[in-house]
Amino acid sequence: MKVSYLLFLVVLVSCTQHTPPPAQKNLNDNGDQLFFAQSPNLTPISLDEDQFFMPLFAQLSDLPKIPYKNLAVQLEAIGQEADKIKPSDFPEALQIPQLIGRFKVFRTRIGIVRYADVSQHTSSKFAAAMDDVVFAWNTFARHYNRLATLSNP
Numbered sequence: 001m002k003v004s005y006l007l008f009l010v011v012l013v014s015c016t017q018h019t020p021p022p023a024q025k026n027l028n029d030n031g032d033q034l035f036f037a038q039s040p041n042l043t044p045i046s047l048d049e050d051q052f053f054m055p056l057f058a059q060l061s062d063l064p065k066i067p068y069k070n071l072a073v074q075l076e077a078i079g080q081e082a083d084k085i086k087p088s089d090f091p092e093a094l095q096i097p098q099l100i101g102r103f104k105v106f107r108t109r110i111g112i113v114r115y116a117d118v119s120q121h122t123s124s125k126f127a128a129a130m131d132d133v134v135f136a137w138n139t140f141a142r143h144y145n146r147l148a149t150l151s152n153p
Helices: 002-015 054-065 068-084 097-114 124-151
Strands: none
Touching: 054 068, 054 124, 068 097, 097 124
16 A cells, blocks of 8 residues: 555656746846837936036936946946036026935935846846836926926026
C-alpha cells in the first residue's frame, strides 16, 4: 500500500507542469531603448524674460530622447538645474506662495526619480513617478504663464 501511494505521488508530481516565474526586465537588456514610448507634452514657459527656466525646460525636453542607460545622468542634471533656481529668482510679481509651492512640488517629484536606484528604472512605480514629474512641470508652467500674463498686461 505504501509503495503504491508513493508511486502515485511520484507520478502526480512528475505530471504537474512547472511554470517559471515571470522574467523581469533587466536594465542591461534595454539599455539602448528610450524610456518614453511616446513623447510627453511639456508646457513651455512663454514669459521667461530672464531665461531662468530655459535650460531646465531644454533638459526636460530631451528626456524622451534619452535611453535607459543614460537616464540617471540626465535626471541628475535636471535636478541640479532645478536646484539652481530659487524662488527669489522669480520676477517680483510672481514671488507668491502658490507659484513657489508648485515649483517645490516639481523639485520634489524630480528628486524622487533623481535618487531612484538605476535598477528601478524599469519598474511601473518609476514610470508613474516620471509621469508625476511631467505633470508637476506642466502644472507649474501653466500657472507661471497665467500669472505672468496677468502681471504683464
